[in-house]
Amino acid sequence: MRFGNHQTASLVALTLLGAGTLWALSAIAAVAPQAAAPAKRHAWDNPKLSPDQRAALLLAAMTREEKLTLVFGYFGTDFASKNYSAPAGALQGSAGFVPGIPRLGLAPQWQTDAGVGVATQGGAKNKRARTALPSGVATTATWDPAFGFAGGAMIGAEARSSGFNVMLAGGVDLQREPRNGRNFEYGGEDPLLAGTMVGSQIAGIQSNHVISTLKHYAVNDQETDRDHGNSIIDETAMRMSDLLAFHIALERGNPGSVMCSYNKVNGDHSCENAFLLTQVLRKDWGFKGYVMSDWGGAHSTVKAANAGLDQDSGFPFDDQPYFGKPLAGAVAKGQVTPARLDQMAGRILRSLFAVGVYDHPVVARPIDIAAHRAITRRDAEAGAVLLRNTGVLPLTGAAKRIAVIGGYADKGVLSGGGSSQVYPGGGQDGGNAVPGLKPTSWPGPIVYFPSSPLAELRKAMPASQIDFADGTDRAQAVALAKQADVVIVFANQWAGESFDVSLSLAEDQDGLIGAVSTANPRTVVVLQSGGPVLMPWADQTAAILEAWYPGSAGGEAIANLLTGKANPSGHLPMTFPMALNQLPHPEQPHAGDTVYSEGATVGYKWFDAKGLTPLYPFGHGLSYTTFAASGLTVQPSGAGLVSSVTVKNTGARAGADVVQIYLEGAGWEAPRRLGGFKRVVLAPGQSSRVQIPVDPRLLAVWRDGWRINAGTYRVYAGQSSRELGQPVSVRLAARSLPGR
Ligand code: BGC
Numbered sequence: 001m002r003f004g005n006h007q008t009a010s011l012v013a014l015t016l017l018g019a020g021t022l023w024a025l026s027a028i029a030a031v032a033p034q035a036a037a038p039a040k041r042h043a044w045d046n047p048k049l050s051p052d053q054r055a056a057l058l059l060a061a062m063t064r065e066e067k068l069t070l071v072f073g074y075f076g077t078d079f080a081s082k083n084y085s086a087p088a089g090a091l092q093g094s095a096g097f098v099p100g101i102p103r104l105g106l107a108p109q110w111q112t113d114a115g116v117g118v119a120t121q122g123g124a125k126n127k128r129a130r131t132a133l134p135s136g137v138a139t140t141a142t143w144d145p146a147f148g149f150a151g152g153a154m155i156g157a158e159a160r161s162s163g164f165n166v167m168l169a170g171g172v173d174l175q176r177e178p179r180n181g182r183n184f185e186y187g188g189e190d191p192l193l194a195g196t197m198v199g200s201q202i203a204g205i206q207s208n209h210v211i212s213t214l215k216h217y218a219v220n221d222q223e224t225d226r227d228h229g230n231s232i233i234d235e236t237a238m239r240m241s242d243l244l245a246f247h248i249a250l251e252r253g254n255p256g257s258v259m260c261s262y263n264k265v266n267g268d269h270s271c272e273n274a275f276l277l278t279q280v281l282r283k284d285w286g287f288k289g290y291v292m293s294d295w296g297g298a299h300s301t302v303k304a305a306n307a308g309l310d311q312d313s314g315f316p317f318d319d320q321p322y323f324g325k326p327l328a329g330a331v332a333k334g335q336v337t338p339a340r341l342d343q344m345a346g347r348i349l350r351s352l353f354a355v356g357v358y359d360h361p362v363v364a365r366p367i368d369i370a371a372h373r374a375i376t377r378r379d380a381e382a383g384a385v386l387l388r389n390t391g392v393l394p395l396t397g398a399a400k401r402i403a404v405i406g407g408y409a410d411k412g413v414l415s416g417g418g419s420s421q422v423y424p425g426g427g428q429d430g431g432n433a434v435p436g437l438k439p440t441s442w443p444g445p446i447v448y449f450p451s452s453p454l455a456e457l458r459k460a461m462p463a464s465q466i467d468f469a470d471g472t473d474r475a476q477a478v479a480l481a482k483q484a485d486v487v488i489v490f491a492n493q494w495a496g497e498s499f500d501v502s503l504s505l506a507e508d509q510d511g512l513i514g515a516v517s518t519a520n521p522r523t524v525v526v527l528q529s530g531g532p533v534l535m536p537w538a539d540q541t542a543a544i545l546e547a548w549y550p551g552s553a554g555g556e557a558i559a560n561l562l563t564g565k566a567n568p569s570g571h572l573p574m575t576f577p578m579a580l581n582q583l584p585h586p587e588q589p590h591a592g593d594t595v596y597s598e599g600a601t602v603g604y605k606w607f608d609a610k611g612l613t614p615l616y617p618f619g620h621g622l623s624y625t626t627f628a629a630s631g632l633t634v635q636p637s638g639a640g641l642v643s644s645v646t647v648k649n650t651g652a653r654a655g656a657d658v659v660q661i662y663l664e665g666a667g668w669e670a671p672r673r674l675g676g677f678k679r680v681v682l683a684p685g686q687s688s689r690v691q692i693p694v695d696p697r698l699l700a701v702w703r704d705g706w707r708i709n710a711g712t713y714r715v716y717a718g719q720s721s722r723e724l725g726q727p728v729s730v731r732l733a734a735r736s737l738p739g740r
Contacts, residue, residue: 042105047359052288054358055349058104059342064331066101067345072323073098073292073313076111077121084316091163093124095295095419096314106352107361109211111313112164114420115171115185115201116551117155120430122442127423127430130158131372131552132449135184135416136171136201137531138383138548140193141570141621143658144679145200145252147379152204152212154375160208161365165357167205168259168419170214172198172249174242175531175574176221176602177589179500181443184416184530184549187249188573189603189618190674191241192698195248197573202253209356214249216261216294218242218276224500225591227296230264235275237599238265239702240669247285248695256289256351260309262297268307271297277308284740289354290347295419301326305336310344373553380550380557382656382679386568386622387576392486392522392542394564394624395461402464403480404454405516406471406509407490407528408434412448413547413554414528418497424449424552443496451555453490453526460563471512481520486542488524488562489513495530500589503534503580513537526558532576535615546570564624569656569679571621571720575604578615582607604721605670619660619674619720625651625684629659629717634728639696639708639737641730645717647680648687656681661692662724663699664714672721673698696737706737 044057059067076094078085089108090097096111113119118130133139133151142148152169159167171182175189187194198214205212219231219242233242250258258281260271270276271293281287290310296317298304304312304322312323320326330336352358386393395402404410412433415421424447425431433450440446458466467484469477481487491509495501504510517523517540524543527533528550538544545568550557560566580586584598584606601609604618631646643661656679663675676692699713700706714727 051350051354054353055346058349059346061104062345067341068328069099069101070345070348071311073311073315075314075316077124079316093120093126093128095121095168109166110164111166111168112159113168115169116420117422118158118162118164119420119422122421122445125428127426128162129425129431130422131369131376132415132422133376134380134383134551135530135549136186137184137188137573138550139379140187140197140573141385142379142382142679143193143571143677144382145196147382148197148200149204150375151379152201153207154372156205156208156210158367158372159210160362161367163362163364164210165362166211168215169205169212170198170202170249170253170255171216172214172245173216173220174245174602176596177585178532178577178583179503179589180221181223181495181499181501182497184495185420189575190573191244192248192674193573193677195245196252199249199252202249202255206256206355209360211256211351211355211357212253213257213259213292214246214253214255215259217246217258218261218270219265220261220263222500222589222594223498224589226262229591230267230593231596232266232593233596234599236702240600241602243280244697250285250287256355258287258289258291259294260291260297262294269299271309272300272304272307274307282308289351298322302330302335305340305344310347376551377553377557380554381560381566383548383570384550384557384561384568385546385570385572387544387546387616387620388538388541389543389622392524393562395486395562397463399486400464401484402466403484403487404457404466404468405477405480405487405489406512407492408448409490410452410454410468412450412452413550414492414494415447415449415549416495416530417443417446421447423447443498446494449552449554451553453555453558456555456559457562460559460565474512474515477512478515478519481516484520486522486524487516487520488526489516490526493529493533501530503532505533510536514540517541531574534579538615567624567653567655568621569623571619571658572616575607575614575618576616578613582612600669608672609670617720617722619718623655625649625653625655627657629725632717632725632728634715634730637693639735640699641694641715643676643692643694643715644689646687646689649682649684652684654683659690659692660718660720661694662716662718662721663694664727665699666711667701667709699732700737705740708732708735708737710734
């Protein structure tokens, strides 16, 4: 929730604090991001000690008041209409701030959103100009953890150079509901793919000694009624779907923090849900970092603290400053024990040591924009998915006249809205290439990055005449299309935080595409969307490129893909349905209880279980070259498997293939599951033998612990969830897996 008319944002709390507290904070927060390294004079400064030992030493030196300081977070930005001023030392325009404790050498925690780069709050007077990665699902569509890590390392470096030491990234809620407005921030519909890719990004961010979160824990799978909505899901199904994605991301990324979500899960708000925060996260998964609430996600003091919430974030968004004075009171009364307060503060300290925040104080530095732009462009190129191509792509010099239509392609590329919004420039507009589109305030503004696909195409094809029509005048667009050798229509779906979307393109873009592709069948559609959209015109087009939200260098990436300078290699991280009635919940997301009766049968698993034909299946993605897989073998490896397969580039262009291992077992939630994957870059004619391990949990079912049933399992090396080669069978004995 943010500036604007968000109904639940309440700042009652501020008045309860009183002016004296704010004054004191200004003094505490005098430690600016540029602060020098703490003088090495404390016992806990010794880097040879473990994070646990160092945290214990520091904790022992703290007063109760200091511990309470650590568990209570401020909003980082002034909020004029609510009469809230962020404490001195906070970075204006940022998400959050937790004061430091100078006498102990402890710097403040400066918190910034989010997963595609260093964001600025929409209402902030001055935006910070930063590099944006493509959306989370775009990076996931590379199916290559190296892209996840590289992008994470880049945005983590920008966070650090901007004076932040906590990045609120790591969104991994499963795409259960294709209309969820925040799907673009996440990692798609499969627990293995999402967990692996998001975990890699977290590891990349933290390689900068910047703490990353993993969020929004858990089952925060729609935005409608997100503050009070109740996700009802059976524990077994949750363990095998949403929670598995979180667990894999946690193992791979080792985040310093987990952010609990706004919604309720089976009746309890996530941030006071003992099952999620204590049973699963601590007892089953052994998480040692701290849990922070989402901004306004805390709903109580005693219940939340005792359920496992360690830090109350952005307190002005809560109804009460729950972990401020009320927590002090609850500890004094013994409703929250001093030992529990120690545990809360100790976990925060542990992460500050473990991730290196304490030993590597942030220092504001200039950012190498050119180098970072190359990183985001490569990510956008590798994540775009060529959904359809009858041969019109890549464009060649034979296309003498090209018509580009719609989607503000003359101005820039679209981005997703909400707290994760990165701005390409400074000032109030933040360098928005198409300012003024509604909504201009929360959950807007709608931001286009000034990387124009039209301008980039003109640069790449100087011998062709490339004309533009903005698409608002249908007759003009059709006339232009008729004269062209090839037409490229840009179709956009804006998605963002706090609302869910329609799968049908707005403003009758379907009508525009229909008219233009009827006028000229050599029509290419470039989609910029948060996730799947319905495409009643798909068969009428010559090609479709799903570019997602392609980030700061999106225009260059799109031009490179269309002209063949880059060869498409992205694969869908989610199913594109043909129609709403194919979904487990065809009706638009609603308030109140959402009963996920489909359980773990999410995405392609649902489509396979019900025998439905999607528009484009999970894992689908074309290339300008061709690949062949052969020689699949499968060996037991530990409790899991390892599969080996030879993949060959059988075409005439260099390209990257994604080998997808699918598993088939009896008694599962669905006929098949993704068991492993690997992206391989191959020159024409080149082949490579790749080994792909299969995590034993993907062969198992949850029966109060992971259990592999005895039986015959089939393993496929596929090109998508619907293009499977010949299977190899493997017999497995019954066994229970260690851990939970
Ligand atoms: C979002 C979080 C974000 C936080 C801080 C919330 O509205 O749900 O994802 O990190 O705000 O801006």
